[in-house]
Amino acid sequence: MSYMSIATLSDNTCSHDLGLSRDLLLDRYYNLTERALKLTDYYNTDDLTVLQAFVLFVASLQAHDQSRRSWTMLSLALRISQSLFLEKSEPPFPVTPLQREMRSRLWHTICLLDVQASYDRGLAPMLRADCLKSQVIPAMNFLDYFMTLEQEDSLSPESTSLANPLFLMVIAEGQCAFRSLDLSVGTDPSVVGANIHSRLQIAINFQKESQTMLDGFSLTKDPSDSVHLFLEKIAYVTYLYLQLIAVNPMQLDRNS
Incomplete structure (x- = not known):
């Protein structure tokens, strides 16, 4: 998250608020994040949290790096997500409603990064137009999963x-x-x-x-x-x- 935050800041903001150049901070947090991901063996793990972290890493890299690194890493994230059946609302193994929601939103994020990479590189997207067709978007707020019964009772129906x-x-x-x-x-x-x-x-x-x-x-x-x-x-x-x-x-x- 630190790497992603730095990627969204301007050079002047980094220098003024953090006292360091943006390039220095990006290089530092890129290396720290990359090292942390390698420790999790993100190539082979089935842990959804690790894939979420990797996708955020790719999104951060895409925000500031104009080389093909983020594009190549996105291809890897896409293959890992497909191996975990993220594109399917009903994977061939049991998942809880919260897990299903997290998987769906992560797949949507990967698909959006594919569109952004396509625009940046001037190439056709890796995914087809129907890549989101099998995903069922629930008609509820994601934050509702984390609310207690007391919070649900006090929640205004007009809240968004x-x-x-x-x-x-x-x-x-x-x-x-x-x-x-x-x-x-x-x-x-x-x-x-x-x-x-x-x-x-x-x-x-x-x-x-x-x-x-x-x-x-x-x-x-x-x-x-x-x-x-x-x-x-x-x-x-x-x-x-x-x-x-x-x-x-x-x-x-x-x-x-």
């Missing part, structure tokens, strides 16, 4: 948080749309031009689906709620981004 599954639903819809935009066509204007209407329709469909989700959310929540406004912004920015990708496919990073 970013742990609400609606965030996953909007992001999952955006991921599906992104993967549906065939990035293998490259930047060939003849191919893009011939399919421009169908490509733009993917972005429009996302806008409609995400708005339907948000409208359903606002029926039971205050539309002025900060989480609702945040989700609206996420959906709108994603829609604009999909439109851009539809008409102007990404160019291959020659350093990939």
